[in-house]
Amino acid sequence: MRRRLLASLATFIFASHSLPVIAAKQPISTEYKAPKLILVLVVDGLPNEQVQRYRHQFGEGGFKRLLEQGAWFGNAHQAHGVTVTAVGHAAVLSGAYPYQHGIIGNNWLDPQTLTSIYCTEDTQHTYLNEDTKASDGTSPANLKVSTIGDELRYATGNQSKVITVSGKDRGAILLAGKTGTAYMLMKKSGNFASSTYYMQNYPEWRQKFVADKPQDRFYGKQWTTLLADAAYQGDASDDIVAPADTSSSKRFPYTYDSKSGKPDAEYYEKLFTGPYVDELTLDFARAAIDGEKLGHNPAGVTDILGVSLSSHDYVNHTWGPESKMSHDHLQRLDRLLAKFLSDVDKKVGLDNTLVVLTADHGFANVPEFSQSMKRDAYRLDSSKMLLALNQHLQEKLGVEKLVRKWSAPHFFLNYTAAEAKGITRTDLENAAARYLLSYKGVANTYTRSQFENGMVPNDRISRLMQRGWNKQLSGDVSVVIKPFWYFGSTPAGTSHGSPYAYDTNVPLIFMGKPWIKAGAYSQYAEVVDIASTLSHLLRIRMPSGAEGRVLTETLK
Helix, strand or coil, X not given: XXXXXXHHHHHHHHHHHHCCXXXXXXXXXXXCCCCCXXXXXXXXXXXXXXXXXXXXXXXXXXXXXXXXXXXXXXXXXXXCCCCCHHHHHXXXXXXXXXXXXXXXXXXXXXXXXXXXXXXXECCCCCECCCCCCCCCECCCCCCCCCCHHHHHHHHCCCCCCEXXXXXXXXXXXXXXXXXXXXXXXXXXXXXXXXXXXXXXXXXXXXXXXXXXXXXXXXXXXXXXXXXXXXXXXXXXXXXXXXXXXCCCCCCXXXXXXXCCCCCCHHHHHHHCCCCHHHHHHXXXXXXXXXXXCCCCCCCCCCEEEEEEECHHHHHHHHHCCCCHHHHXXXXXXXXXXXXXXXXXXXHCCHHHEEEEEEECCCCCCCHHHHHHCCCCCCEECHHHHHHHHHHHXXXXXXXXXXXXXXXCCEEEECHHHHHHCCCCHHHHHHHHHHHXXXXXXXXXXXXXXXXXXXXXXXXHHHHHHHHHCCCCCCCCEEEEECCCCEECCCCCCCCCCCCCHHHHECCEEEECCCCECCEEECCCEECCHHHHHHHHHHCCCCCCXXXXXXXXXXXX
């Protein structure tokens, strides 16, 4: 037995020396690499359905690149009831709804004085070296919550740079938040300007850009179709969207000029309807990348560049999303985005950049086009509705002018006059709401008492209207129009602002290979999810009013 044990031991020792040597495991690096640049692209007035309807015609490198290399949601929404530019832009990087962020429209009324308030007006500040009107947008004073940019700068000791640019002041200012820097295009001079809220003197790179007068290079140019005629066969007839007897009768070719025969305010304003303001905006964004060294921050922290592209909104207002003009504009924007993303790749590297693309709202079809599709669709004149409502309340309750004013989609009631006659606030609200429900074109109404007490029905439209209503700022009776109707009295064009899917459903795309799993996602998503997702990726505190979810299904 002893010999057998010794033999076994010898065999084990020999075998052990014959085994291969296994190297010790090297520690796996757990260092997280955040993006060097967050690029946020907001296309003003772009319904998701247009991206899907025309995607087969996109070139390489623009929308096609984003759709194929990014994570895109087909069921993403601006999830509030008043779908307009300011409200949508406020949602993108705050992650908040209007009842919290305080931007309830492009304009609204002061409930006490009934004076109009513009969403980004601030009489304490003026445009820098540009003419400023009393209601011009010069600061984010009315925005009540923080944004991703604010939280990023807080987390990095203000070392991160947050730069935003837009054709519209509200597009730039509401993306920039409280601590970023916004630049917007001046319609009078054609210059990109900022305000005294942000700076007292312009940086050298901005001065050089403006000195070259790039806005003047389009004078005398014509906007014509980019694609072959056959590509537009499915679009609405010009006779429907641009009838000859209206102000929207302009058709291709669309010429950029002025009565003076040289670049002036008339010409600069005309540029907004078409592809050239977007081209200027992206050129200025390129200058900002170079001038501010965005994506190459010496502190090694993430920078943010927000670019709001304004022109698609102007085009859709004029001719509708079903028009050849809107179709062509989207194709031209696609090519502009392709060049811009290529330049970002060269300047920063797309593998170092997290790109987010969305829109502030969608669009309704031109009512005449909807009628041609056998839909119940008209324009609703709010001034006539106000007169009819006051007349009805006077006949029913015996008091004149119980409705003080209208600011879409709200009526402001005269509670003082009603109570002086023994009429309770609830009775006045209910009388107004009941009458409006019978008014042609109205689908539903909500009262202040319903909103304040949380007594709205638990359906989608009601939830969106509740989110869009602010206790301190909004009116006393809110109106939802019927699908395909819209508030307006002009004989042509269309608008947005409703809680219906054509106004809420917008593109939502994240692209960034190191962080994002590419693919088409069918899950429901909201624009407010952007802020929560970026907070997670940047490992920073969420903005103060953020309510969205982290889109974990898209993350590597």
